[in-house]
Amino acid sequence: MAASPLDGPPPAAPDYASAVEAWRVWRVGLRDGAVVLLSLFADAAWEPGRPLDAGCATRRRSRLLPWRVPPNDHPAPELDCSCGIYGVATQEAAREYLDAVRYAPRGRRVLGRVGLWGDMVESEQGWRARHAYPIEILVPLPTIAETSLRRRAQLEEIAFGLEAYAVPVDVVPYASVRPATGA
Amino acid sequence: MEIGRPLRKIVVEPVRDPVPRRPEREREPAPPAGPPAREPVHR
Numbered sequence: 001m002a003a004s005p006l007d008g009p010p011p012a013a014p015d016y017a018s019a020v021e022a023w024r025v026w027r028v029g030l031r032d033g034a035v036v037l038l039s040l041f042a043d044a045a046w047e048p049g050r051p052l053d054a055g056c057a058t059r060r061r062s063r064l065l066p067w068r069v070p071p072n073d074h075p076a077p078e079l080d081c082s083c084g085i086y087g088v089a090t091q092e093a094a095r096e097y098l099d100a101v102r103y104a105p106r107g108r109r110v111l112g113r114v115g116l117w118g119d120m121v122e123s124e125q126g127w128r129a130r131h132a133y134p135i136e137i138l139v140p141l142p143t144i145a146e147t148s149l150r151r152r153a154q155l156e157e158i159a160f161g162l163e164a165y166a167v168p169v170d171v172v173p174y175a176s177v178r179p180a181t182g183a
Numbered sequence: 184m185e186i187g188r189p190l191r192k193i194v195v196e197p198v199r200d201p202v203p204r205r206p207e208r209e210r211e212p213a214p215p216a217g218p219p220a221r222e223p224v225h226r
Contacts, residue, residue, distance in 0.1 A: 014194045014196035015193040015194050016194075016195045016196075017195075017197065017198045018195075018197050018199070019197045019201040020195055025184075040184070041184075049202065049205060050202065051202050079189050079191075080189075086184040087184075087186075088185075093184075093185075094184075097184060115197075116195065117196070117197050117201055118194075118195060118196075119192065119193075120192070120193050120194070121192055121193075122189070122190050122191050122192075122193050123186040123187045123188060123189045123190055124186065124187025124188050124190065125187040126184065126187070127186065128186070129195075131201075133201050133202045135201075165203075166203040166204070166205045167203060
């Protein structure tokens with residue numbers, strides 16, 4: 001007798017029907033002559049017009065064979081792993097990464113809102129997600145007193161290149177997104 | 184990025200595609216679909 005399509009457990013209903021909006025910071029780089037967003041810590045390029053898909057690149061040492069460090073083979077993100085595409089809940093939290101150089105390669109950075117979806121891990125101050133795409137990109141522009149005209153022209157060029165993502169790209173005064181100090 | 188302690192797993196299935204489509208005029212032209220078809224030869 002053929003199995004009925006009604007057999008088995010019903011598919012779980014999604015928790016949300018629209019992408020979760022979060023904040024994050026990207027590095028900016030060049031790929032094939034085009035300006036692209038790069039993840040801050042991972043070596044991942046965000047291609048215009050395509051969602052970024054997460055995989056788990058974390059490796060764990062085997063308990064039985066401790067000299068072996070095989071890669072994880074689970075789909076990202078998992079609750080007890082650190083994999084996935086990160087976003088924080090507030091702009092203030094993301095701004096901390098605009099100037100932070102700890103653990104991350106140097107280079108021009110931009111701030112923005114990101115849409116996260118798919119399987120996700122909800123955390124105290126943000127999320128890790130399976131899929132992501134930018135919603136809005138803010139390019140911080142220092143004042144003339146803080147930088148050269150040539151550097152400002154480069155930033156304008158970066159902003160123009162980022163329009164390939166087909167999302168709003170705004171050049172904003174650096175002071176408006178600079179992490180608050182002493183407050 | 185620091186996001187604190189994980190709380191729970193959730194599933195997000197957007198009704199609308201979160202990836203915006205580029206305006207039609209900005210799209211790159213489609214590549215040619217292959218070599219032009221040969222004309223039939225009548226003998």
